[in-house]
Amino acid sequence: MSEYLPLLIGLLFLSGILVTVLYPIFKQRLGWVLSLIPLTIFVLLLISLGDIGTQTIKLLPSDFSLLPGIDFAFRMDGLSAIFGLLITGIGFLVVLYASWYMKNYNRQAHFFSYLMFFMAAMTGLVFSDNLMGLFIFWELTSVTSFLLIGFDHHLEKSRQAALQSLLITGFGGLCLLFAAILIGQIAGTYQISEIIASGIDFTAHPQYQLIFILILVAVLTKSAQFPFHFWLPGAMQAPTPVSAYLHSATMVNAGIYLLLRMHPVLSGTILWKYSLILAGVITMFLGAWFSMGQKDLKRILAFTTISALGTMVLLIGIGTPLSIEATLVFFIVHGLYKGGLFMVAGIIDKSTGTRDITVLSKIWKPLPATTIFGVLALISMAGLPPMLGFVGKELVYVAKIHLPGISWIILPLGVGANIMMVAISLTIFVEVFYTKSKKPAIPIHYTEKKLPWYFILGPGVLALAGLLLGLFPAGLNQVIANALFVTKNQVVDVHLLLWHGFNEILLLSIFAILLGVIVFVFRKPVTKFIRLTIKWFDIYHLPTIFMNVMNQYLKIAGKYTQRIQHGYHRYYLMTFFVATLAITAFQINWNFTELVPLGGFSTIRLNIVILLMVSSLAVLFAVFSMSRLSAILSMGVVGYGIGLLYLLYGAIDLAITQFLSETVIMVLFVMVIYYLPKFAKLSNKRSRIRDIIISLAVGAGVTIVVLHSRALNNYEPISNFFTENSLLKAHGRNIVNVILVDFRALDTLGEITVLTLAAIGVFSLFRFTIKKESK
Template sequence: MTIILLIIFLGAAGSLLIPRQLDRHKGILLSLLPLTAFVFYLIKGYHMKQVGPEITSIAWLPQLGLNITWLFDGVSLLFLFLVSGIGVLILIYSNSYMKHDEGRHRFYFFILLFMGAMLGLVLSGNLLVMFLFWELTSFTSYFLISFKHEYDKARQAAMQSLLITVMGGLALFAGILLLGQMGGTYELAELVEKGHLIRFHPHYFPALLLILAGVVTKSAQFPFHFWLPGAMQAPSPVSAYLHSATMVKAGIFLLARMSPIMGGTPEWKILVSLIGGLTMFVGAYLAITQTDLKAILAYTTISALGTLVLLFGIDTQLSVKAALIFLIVHAFYKASLFMVAGMIDHKTGTRDINLLGGLRRLMPKTTVVTVLALLSMAGLPPLLGFIGKELIYEAKIQTPGIASVVLILGVASNVFMVWVSAMFGYRTFFGKLGTTPKVANEKGWELLFGPSVLAFGSLALGLFTNSLGQLIELALSTVRAQPLHVEIHLWHGFNQVFLLSVITVAAGVFLFSIRQKLLPVLAKINSRFFAYRFADLFNRLLDNFVKFSKNKTAVIQHGYHRFYLMTILVVATAFVWFQIYVTRGWDIQYDFSPIPFYVLVLTLIMIFSALTAAFAQNRLTAIISMGVIGFGIALIYLFYGAVDLAITQILAETLTVVLFVLVIQKMPRYAKFSSRKSRVRDAIIALSSGSFVTILVLNALQIDYNDPISDFFIKNSLPGGFGENVVNVILVDFRALDTLGEITVLSVAALGVYTLIKMNKVRK
């Protein structure tokens, strides 16, 4: 398990090292990685029925319940097949699609990184680890959406999707922590056994809400659905892979995982099916009025995701079975349609269905493949989509309680789906030849390979349902947490469900035939109530938030260094003086060792230079006087044996003076001196803060350490650290991690200064 994941992640890094000569075949070469994974899972999955689920665990931070646990069971197997299998096809497709793109190396890197994250996500048996991968998929999605980052729109869409999914991720994390507290573990396998405990826990409802927030945002459920159409800014392979077949299904995966733990309660049923039902309907409805091929597909994806959520919300054995099958159905047809849409875009230069048309003459093979995929989307026999839709109807009819509402919404959505499928196919491939920027052709087998495999796969799986049944059986047994037997048939006989299907198709075709009259009306309604409203609202919210924080920052971060210093000193002085007053801190027993003569002289010199600095008439005098104080302190260190400190002080002081001199020579002379009033104010602040430091230092002498930590260092320095210089041994051995942190901070600060100054120059 671990090794396969490592291969993918290392492959992502390694993809950057592929020599230039092999550039033309990069996608095909890299597709070997997911192919290896797919074959591996296929072999392991073949034996799962006899062996049962496999759990491997590596301790990472057991104190926090954090173990890298791989849970290889029916549900993960289903998702692993989808992620790795479609991954192979996508990479082959990308080989041609991205061939002439400047950023293709970046593309392959991120898509492999995503693939690894997604495989890790569906394999995770520990909620915390799952969350890590969950976030990683969000980030890789961000980089892939903003792939064409020179376009404002792409950046905006990427930011939007990132903000929404990450906010959901944050909620999910809180939910996971709550769940972990309730169950006392983060291991999924153990949580399933404690399901009854969790469902009756007082924290059950908040945890459910938080986890659902993660699901709703990740799987683009209403009212957070708007990021998904925006995400269509990504290159088509990304849309096909992340935003239809895999990443957006992560929320569904989480529902499948949570179902045996948190499912079955009224709260779960009502909330989940409500969200799912609404999304299903809204997505399908909004799909009709779109004219961009990818936007149409995005909205139908939203609808499909809604259907999946709804089915998990209904939470019967039948509905979960329908959900699992529909998951595969949808991944098959939607990934192939997205690839076709990308191909059309690539070959004709447009994705607008108003410009396209009659492509069947130029792209005959593509037409066949697309029609098959569309038939699956419309749910017509003998394709896999038909089985999916029949099962969904059956599950909806048997929904306890709210069957009628669910059914009406479901039939309406499916009518829209049929309509959309007809429109997609007809407007693109039939009718008159459209006037497109480029004349289309079908060259490049890679482009058509993926869609054909998936489309004919839908057909094959629809006709030969045996192997599919076994996979679903494994997954369903996992979700329902009991061994079940599943058989899938294409033909269920003439019954209620079949009647509904006939009505759906008829209504869809009918609506399509009168679209000329309907569409303008709908478009008007949509533009008034729906279109882009959510995205706009979100953007405005974001803008206002930025404005708000800008205002606040402008007040706090005024940019006057002297006032920053003043704020710090006044606050510190007030607090410390208060404490000194409360504890009578000025009662100090003076018990000093005699002060040597030269120290006294040194101190007097330092006091004198401090006064000189305060009353200096120009900057250079002030700086040099300050330097004298610094060197004086270094000498005092030296007198009392702190040699390392003294050297450091001298060097730092030298550098500071050099820096100061560099700065001031570019500054104007003192233009005006502080007014009398502000000088008095400064003097008061300086004296009171100086005096509290003095009192603190004198008090520090009085403190009686029972067991000073320095003893430990002195004792262990030579035997443990092989060094006689205790200060150095502390720095490079005992406290090396601190030192590493410090030099890192220093480096970042230096790079910050460098960038600020150099960037400023570029802007000018």
């Protein structure tokens, strides 16, 4: 099955384009049609899981390469499979979900187009075997997520959030590009499989530090790690389906994927270990801490995502097989519950019109199914049995405990973050869903009966998947083991269990839950305190600082641009002429005999000399004439003179064309000229003298260059070939015409395109006037 992978990814991209065609046909059903594509891929991936055993990596080299060594080769292995399954699976649910969520939006077709492109880019990213291909997909996810986050582009906030995320992730993307180039230079190839197989010890290479830091920046920006975390809460300006997708399976998880993919190549150094652990631990704790202080449901969830991503980065930093196993499980866990929770938040938002948890209450009654799914996801987030979240969290604890040396600092912070998660889950549950709270019930726009089933399908499937996998975690054993083999390059037996027996880990869990409940009970003072710290932290409010830096940068850039882009047409040209002249003067050889090779001239023909003199007089007259008509007529004389010159030198076709086009231009000119202003002396004497000096210098320069170029005859003229084959191969005696329509027909093709564009331009310029007049 995996042979069809490139085709499937191509299909995803194609669907992004085809939306334009499909939308008028399917209208509101478009989401249904589109969702079939990720569903198909998901099913095919599930089937092909059987293809890849524990230790096989299927490589799908591509025949097409952008540049030598840079192509779209794909690979299919355990790691890609996990990510691909989540991307397409959740993608399917998100597209279905969006088809109802977006129904009142304008530009639905745009939305689905962006969404499909985003999905395609993400799928391409996780299956790419070429570092450059990976980079291209990586940047594509940044660009498409920019479009999605800023989808409500009439809102300033949206635009700002979109720009912020683009600038930050785009910057990370550039770092990735540099890192990829460095790795490619060292390994001599961009294929990830070959880089790993080459056995080069990158960690011992003198440029390792640079490569690692570049990769680290790419990961920290993409996965919203401290200190770049602030774009992710901003990104919740996106429509909720996008948030659900962005947080659960795509975008931010690309960083995690990159770390896992690069793990065999770059890991194992102290630098790798401690910088990842440091970034992860700070992010994990800060995310959890901040989320407790938020009121907006989506914002709370955004910060918990940051915390979860921190956990994953931290686990990758630890780098033992156990911790990587925990990362993978936790990734699945997080994808399932976060996708579900965001969709639930969207449903609540749709049916009540708000996401503020201080206002929301008693959702249970009008939205029973949504509540069940939401609560299941919350249980998973809190890490309670019997959800998969519990399995994941236990594994995380195990990994942290078995970390030699620094577990005494990691573990308390980890447990702290978990306490927060428990408290947040409880808070959301009580504030939003619970029936017996004291708050008045929130007015409902849509009860669940009015919502279509496929709007609630998403969270339902994800919650049930979390529950089922929690009850039977052994189903994941093989999948995790496959991915683990790719990452750690060793076969590890994976035995996931819901119930580990009574041991210190379970004690830790119980301890965390108890403390979480305590925090929840005292949530009022706690949130107050947390908001205080957030306020204190806001002195260094990163989004504002970031925007200020950007604004300053733009201001400086604008200042300098205005100096160059002053808007005076003739000074642009003057700069151009003078600069060209100076560069030419600098370049050519000033030895006079070489500069202007005299001698070897053809004989002087008197008739042509007279012709040239007349033309010269005519052009001078045109320059200094004050009458428009006589200026144009003398321009015509110059044109005909040049036509005659062509004729005298045997270029018959050329002469005819010159005569005719000169005629047409003159006719056009005369037609328009009375609607154009009369000549007037606009410039003063000084600037005229300056212009005369410049133009004389340019004229002299051109003369010298023309004469100089005569001495250069480096290659045999290609026209000899045309001359010889004109009749034999192209059956034409008029060589010029044969060149035009046969030998160099592509030029002509381009030319008539230009002509057509000019006609369209003239047409629209004039038609626009008519419309304006009729108003």
